[in-house]
Amino acid sequence: MERPENCILVIFGASGDLTRRKLVPGLFNLYRRNLLPEGFAIYGLGRTELDDTSFRESMREAIHTFVKEENLAEKDVSAFIDNLYYQTMNIRDLDAYIEMKRRLDDISSQKNTGGNYVFYMSTPPRLFGPITEGLAHCKMNEDIAGESWRRLIVEKPFGYDLETARELNETLHKNFQEEQIYRIDHYLGKETVQNMLVFRFANGLFEPLWNRNYIEYVEITSAESIGVGSRGGYYDGSGALRDMFQNHLLQVVGMIAMEPPAKFEATAVRNETIKVFNSLRPIPENEVGKYVIKGQYTESKVRGEAVKGYRDEEGVPDDSKTATYVAVKFFVDNWRWGGVPFFVRTGKCLPTRVTEAVIHFKQTPHQLFGKPSEECYQCNQLIIRIQPDEGILMKFNMKLPGSGFEVRTVNMDFHYSDLSNVYVPQAYERLLLDCMLGDATLYARGDAVEACWEFVDPILKAWENDGDIKVYGYPAGTWGPTAARELFDIPEGDWRYPCKNLAEDGEYCEL
Numbered sequence: 003m004e005r006p007e008n009c010i011l012v013i014f015g016a017s018g019d020l021t022r023r024k025l026v027p028g029l030f031n032l033y034r035r036n037l038l039p040e041g042f043a044i045y046g047l048g049r050t051e052l053d054d055t056s057f058r059e060s061m062r063e064a065i066h067t068f069v070k071e072e073n074l075a076e077k078d079v080s081a082f083i084d085n086l087y088y089q090t091m092n093i094r095d096l097d098a099y100i101e102m103k104r105r106l107d108d109i110s111s112q113k114n115t116g117g118n119y120v121f122y123m124s125t126p127p128r129l130f131g132p133i134t135e136g137l138a139h140c141k142m143n144e145d146i147a148g149e150s151w152r153r154l155i156v157e158k159p160f161g162y163d164l165e166t167a168r169e170l171n172e173t174l175h176k177n178f179q180e181e182q183i184y185r186i187d188h189y190l191g192k193e194t195v196q197n198m199l200v201f202r203f204a205n206g207l208f209e210p211l212w213n214r215n216y217i218e219y220v221e222i223t224s225a226e227s228i229g230v231g232s233r234g235g236y237y238d239g240s241g242a243l244r245d246m247f248q249n250h251l252l253q254v255v256g257m258i259a260m261e262p263p264a265k266f267e268a269t270a271v272r273n274e275t276i277k278v279f280n281s282l283r284p285i286p287e288n289e290v291g292k293y294v295i296k297g298q299y300t301e302s303k304v305r306g307e308a309v310k311g312y313r314d315e316e317g318v319p320d321d322s323k324t325a326t327y328v329a330v331k332f333f334v335d336n337w338r339w340g341g342v343p344f345f346v347r348t349g350k351c352l353p354t355r356v357t358e359a360v361i362h363f364k365q366t367p368h369q370l371f372g373k374p375s376e377e378c379y380q381c382n383q384l385i386i387r388i389q390p391d392e393g394i395l396m397k398f399n400m401k402l403p404g405s406g407f408e409v410r411t412v413n414m415d416f417h418y419s420d421l422s423n424v425y426v427p428q429a430y431e432r433l434l435l436d437c438m439l440g441d442a443t444l445y446a447r448g449d450a451v452e453a454c455w456e457f458v459d460p461i462l463k464a465w466e467n468d469g470d471i472k473v474y475g476y477p478a479g480t481w482g483p484t485a486a487r488e489l490f491d492i493p494e495g496d497w498r499y500p501c502k503n504l505a506e507d508g509e510y511c512e513l
């Protein structure tokens with residue numbers, strides 16, 4: 003694999019959770035796989051009082067906690083952390099950027115990084131503007147043509163609605179060119195999400211079937227088995243639609259629905275996904291109740307244990323209407339997908355943790371072997387499992403041995419784990435490497451983020467303005483509100499249930 007040019011990665015928010023749990027462990031994995039540049043440094047910034055030594059020690063501990071035992075060798079960890087530096091600084095203090103630049107210039111000449119920088123904004127979004135202004139203040143925002151490059155990674159959330167996403171794009175564009183901006187969506191860094199492209203465009207078998215003629219409907223589920231835990235305060239201001247649907251799940255829709263790009267490179271791929279987002283049929287505000295089901299988990303008992311309802315979680319108001327579950331039915335109005343409904347759901351406190359996309363193929367035009375059993379109605383399914391147990395499962399019908407022609411649905415199942423000696427990189431690892439290589443294919447472009455918000459905005463507005471829209475309570479440990487089944491107006495159409503409901507009691511109710 004290619005190694006990037008020498009560079010320095012500057013992390014704003016290096017004393018935070020993301021740096022500790024994902025960024026530094028991911029970078030360590032790149033280091034031990036010999037994929038970091040020869041001349042490389044990580045420069046961390048935060049208000050917490052640390053120096054190079056204490057930052058290195060805290061990152062040593064993070065690596066030991068978050069990197070798998072089999073990938074840890076103490077000598078690698080020690081050699082890696084020698085490349086770490088830290089500056090205590092308030093991001094809002096413009097003068098501090100001059101000190102930052104002075105130190106970075108020193109490190110750049112020691113490591114021979116030639117003025118190449120990746121700036122990672124791992125801070126609350128309100129600081130994204132001040133960081134880009136600070137970088138412009140010390141003249142570190144622009145590429146120097148033919149000499150050095152500067153790239154900016156933007157963490158989620160990218161805006162709170164269409165208006166704030168537009169404002170954020172405008173703010174970033176004041177000091178950085180679009181080609182320098184890498185908006186991270188860690189879903190796109192997942193192997194199985196990328197594999198959708200290979201699966202579709204490297205096999206001649208499926209692509210001819212990948213359209214309205216053969217596909218009845220497309221279903222995407224992203225289920226979490228846990229609740230909001232201690233993040234109730236943060237989550238209540240966001241909810242399932244913003245947290246999961248607008249970004250991660252619509253990106254998955256983009257991969258499933260896009261046309262084949264002419265080449266596999268950033269512009270060509272992203273030109274195709276934006277076409278999908280621009281083809282999403284808008285859901286008018288006054289029809290949101292018909293196409294979108296909003297749910298919130300209520301108390302229940304799972305495996306003998308009492309589970310709190312969302313409104314009883316720490317930091318959540320007693321009368322909160324925030325969605326912990328959302329199911330959306332929509333259409334992609336283009337030649338390939340005309341008339342094919344997409345059903346997407348995501349929720350917390352569901353029976354299991356799973357993310358999967360299911361392509362439901364149409365039934366045969368004639369039932370030669372009699373009326374299919376209930377199980378067979380949904381027989382030809384292609385299930386792309388994104389997490390956990392990543393893989394691809396195909397369901398099709400076979401004859402049951404013996405007399406007569408009894409038909410059964412069987413599985414053909416591929417698990418990524420079967421490729422046992424192949425290392426599967428974590429999403430952040432892959433995305434950080436891509437950015438250092440200047441490959442933005444798996445990052446979201448500004449126009450695509452805005453297009454996704456454009457689709458989601460009327461739903462948010464209706465939830466805000468229309469008091470008649472119901473919030474359905476579902477007992478924690480179930481597959482969400484029963485009303486979500488009513489989105490299907492296809493005979494025998496339903497969600498896939500990878501496992502049974504787990505709630506032993508609890509009530510489905512309107513909140």
Ligand SMILES: NC(=O)c1ccc[n+]([C@@H]2O[C@H](COP(=O)([O-])OP(=O)(O)OC[C@H]3O[C@@H](n4cnc5c(N)ncnc54)[C@H](OP(=O)(O)O)[C@@H]3O)[C@@H](O)[C@H]2O)c1
Nearest residue numbers: 015016017018019020048049050092093124125157158159
């Ligand atoms: N954690 C995750 O798993 C995760 C997952 C997806 C996305 N994200 C996104 O990643 C970003 C960071 O998340 P996080 O969980 O790491 O948050 P966090 O633990 O709260 O860390 C925030 C970081 O920002 C720094 N910071 C805040 N105000 C500052 C200021 N005025 N000057 C300098 N530094 C300042 C903090 O430093 P001090 O505390 O030292 O001031 C800290 O290092 C957020 O945008 C979040 O939405 C996080």
